[in-house]
Amino acid sequence: MCRHDGHRVSQATVLRLLRDEGLLLEANYQRERRQLAARRKAAFATEPTGPNQVWQLDFSEFETASGGTWRLAGCRDYWSKYELGWHVSPTANQHDAIAAIELAIKEAAGKPLAELAPRDADGTVKPLVTIVTDNGGPFRSFRFEAFIATRPELRHVRTRVRTPGQNGSRERGFDSLKYEKLFLEEIPNALDLVRHAEDYRRDYNTVRPHEALAWNRPHDVHTGAADPLVPNFPEPENLPTA
Numbered sequence: 588m589c590r591h592d593g594h595r596v597s598q599a600t601v602l603r604l605l606r607d608e609g610l611l612l613e614a615n616y617q618r619e620r621r622q623l624a625a626r627r628k629a630a631f632a633t634e635p636t637g638p639n640q641v642w643q644l645d646f647s648e649f650e651t652a653s654g655g656t657w658r659l660a661g662c663r664d665y666w667s668k669y670e671l672g673w674h675v676s677p678t679a680n681q682h683d684a685i686a687a688i689e690l691a692i693k694e695a696a697g698k699p700l701a702e703l704a705p706r707d708a709d710g711t712v713k714p715l716v717t718i719v720t721d722n723g724g725p726f727r728s729f730r731f732e733a734f735i736a737t738r739p740e741l742r743h744v745r746t747r748v749r750t751p752g753q754n755g756s757r758e759r760g761f762d763s764l765k766y767e768k769l770f771l772e773e774i775p776n777a778l779d780l781v782r783h784a785e786d787y788r789r790d791y792n793t794v795r796p797h798e799a800l801a802w803n804r805p806h807d808v809h810t811g812a813a814d815p816l817v818p819n820f821p822e823p824e825n826l827p828t829a
Contacts, residue, residue: 638809639695639703641665643719643757644687644726646679649765652775659784660684662691663760665719667809668797670760670788671695675781681728688718688734688741704740714742721746721754763791 635641642662650656658679662671671691676683692700695716704715718735720726722745735743746753768787774780792809796802800815807813 635666638664638667638669638811639700639716641717641719642671642688642691643754644684644691645721645754645757645761646683646723646725647761647765648679649769649774649780651777651780652773655777657777657780658683659761659764659780660687661757661760662687662718663757664695664805664809665756667805667815668756668760668800669792669805669809673781673784673788675777675784677777679723679725681725681731684720684725684731685734700740701738712739715740717742717744719744719746719754719757721751722748764788 641664643665644660644662646658646660648656648658655677657675657677660674660676660679660683663669664671671694672687674683674687674690676686696703700715701712705713707713718741720743725731726743726745732743735741751758764784764787768783769780772779772783774783792806793804795804797805800808800813801818803813803815803817803819807819808815813819
């Protein structure tokens, strides 16, 4: 992030400052992350190679200062880490799950996904986006499955029972939203919750570099302006010590 802002600092200096502030994680944390990543990949028939191929969807609760409990539903692009919008409601049912997908479709492409989906030799639309969810009631409902079935550009995959790691990117996104934004604010009602959540989404997608994307921003990766494997800052320089 310092290099993004134009500051020339050595890696050793950054490492020392992070260690002094207690911001470094133990070595076994990265080992656990790699194990979770392997389990997440098992949920996909084909590893995604670009945006709008795998979206992870789930709900998360938040209680406002006035005592109301609200549920946020949102799709997150697995490949680009792009947050595709929040649907906020007092309920977490099949209607809310469908509304979250419809919101994501509008945000993702700017045009009907069916126009972007591949077609077979007969011109039949083939699935473009795989929606990954857990086994919660909203995602097992007839109405939700009917919604997917009437849209050939979509495909639904549920994770294995008691395997939350397969939807881990979505869970990690909700954790970041809460601990980096919502829990730090005094949020009295749903309107303020929507405002703060959207402020965070805009900052997360367009401002903050993402470690898992080689320090690129999710919006740049999602739109093709950056490669998630290639850092967009110059190679580090070894600064003189004297």
